[in-house]
Amino acid sequence: MADSLIRHSPLEGFAPRFAHMPESGAAQEEPFVAMVDLWVDPSSPGASAAARALGVTALPDTASTTATAADTTVIWFGPDEWLVTSTTKAPEELESRLRDAVVEHGGAAVDVSAQRTTVRLRGAHARDVLAKGCSIDLHPSVFGPGTAVQTMLGQAAVVLMPLSDNGTDYRILVRSSFARYLAEWLIDGAEEFGVDWSR
Numbered sequence: 001m002a003d004s005l006i007r008h009s010p011l012e013g014f015a016p017r018f019a020h021m022p023e024s025g026a027a028q029e030e031p032f033v034a035m036v037d038l039w040v041d042p043s044s045p046g047a048s049a050a051a052r053a054l055g056v057t058a059l060p061d062t063a064s065t066t067a068t069a070a071d072t073t074v075i076w077f078g079p080d081e082w083l084v085t086s087t088t089k090a091p092e093e094l095e096s097r098l099r100d101a102v103v104e105h106g107g108a109a110v111d112v113s114a115q116r117t118t119v120r121l122r123g124a125h126a127r128d129v130l131a132k133g134c135s136i137d138l139h140p141s142v143f144g145p146g147t148a149v150q151t152m153l154g155q156a157a158v159v160l161m162p163l164s165d166n167g168t169d170y171r172i173l174v175r176s177s178f179a180r181y182l183a184e185w186l187i188d189g190a191e192e193f194g195v196d197w198s199r
Contacts, residue, residue: 025190046105
């Protein structure tokens with residue numbers, strides 16, 4: 001019976017609508033990214049063990065920062081909390097690897113992959129689109145690669161990460177229940193930069 005189960009992303013069916021967005025502000029879902037909430041005392045051996053398990057030098061210890069290695073991103077969520085994402089590891093594998101690293105040190109790791117989906121926003125006007133509904137300073141001089149913030153985008157709570165140093169590439173993590181709202185918001189926000197109905 002389990003073999004017949006098919007995963008559906010929160011934005012399944014949105015690809016044709018995203019295809020009409022201008023290249024200067026184009027969105028695309030990156031579905032099924034593994035996400036694990038990690039809790040551990042940053043001064044404990046568990047934090048170092050978790051970093052080694054993920055292939056990063058250390059877990060980020062400053063607000064609004066990330067650490068990356070290969071397919072993995074570690075996002076600072078609090079003094080002893082991180083969100084770990086991976087585009088290639090299975091959620092169960094990522095959760096197990098982190099739990100093994102921290103459990104002996106009072107830490108915990110929980111698979112939360114179903115809570116959110118990921119949207120990539122790219123193009124020359126990507127920052128302009130985000131600025132319509134985001135109150136943080138998006139200028140690349142203060143918000144560039146290696147940073148991440150929890151903020152509001154329109155009416156949706158998101159985790160926003162810049163991937164380029166010129167404000168043309170962003171990854172947006174949004175709760176599954178708000179994913180369709182956010183997709184509609186991005187489509188509407190990019191409309192002034194041109195809509196290609198031929199695609």
